[in-house]
Amino acid sequence: MTENSTPIDPVTRIGHVHLKVADIERALTFYRDVLGFEVTQRYGSQAVFLSAGGYHHYIGLNTWKSRGGKPPPPGTTGLYHVAILYPTRAALADALRRVLGAGIPLEGASDHGVSEAIYLRDPDGNGVELYRDRAPDDWPRTADGGLAMTTKPLDLAALARS
Template sequence: MTDQIGLAVGHVHLKVADLERAIGFYRDVLGFEVMQRFGTDAAFLGADGYHHHVGLNTWHSRGGTPPPNGHTGLYHAAFLYPDRRGLALALRRVVDAGIPLDGAADHGVSEAVYLRDPDGNGVELYRDRAPEDWPRDKDGHLAMVNIPLDVDALLAEAR
């Protein structure tokens, strides 16, 4: 659709059980900056001076638990890093914080690692390859893949 040119996802807003714990994860591990707080109930975090990419609130979830498996809800929020080194540095913070990975994949168009935030929300950290490097089939259509990502090689980029 040509009328969708310029459309982008602006932010994700999450219900969390413990605001300080969630802020610690999104600020200290993923690298977002707290842009504004609403007391002990909500916070908005952004990158590069943007008003917010992540909203966190406890309005209906303070002390709550993650939804059980088999229920609908957010599969994951994906956070795009500008390059492979940026992704590697984020992964280093994840590993150093002792947060286990759910997986890691090379999709041909991108490299991604998957984990959970302290409230059990799925999180994807990724970097895109240049569009001219995306895999294509013989007809020129996008041909994404799902192959294992060499996490150790990615971590080596953080040195």
């Protein structure tokens, strides 16, 4: 941060992600049927908004400029992944079981000290992180109180039993 800048308001959050997809129905099969998000609104066959818990939308999907498109090739810029935060370890375990039950391969699974995460791709090749945070009091810290995040293998069998 520069000398003249001020930090962002601490209650600021990322509100939603809007993804370009090649096929709305294929994307809905993943986000609605596998992950369990609810459709809150459709715009014909070109766009759909999904949420959880009655919020207007967390995820927007559209084919406005991407119908039938292909994922960007490796070595290009763009979205690395969208991260979906689950409220509990049991909810993350349920997500893991849904993903594996749908035959979707995992790209990774990590214990970051502050969180537990599984990584995969949606049908359009977008990176998706499904994770849960640990309580801040349980976060690993350095001697001076800073965060000491890690990337260790996550025990998927133990998670699935949660």
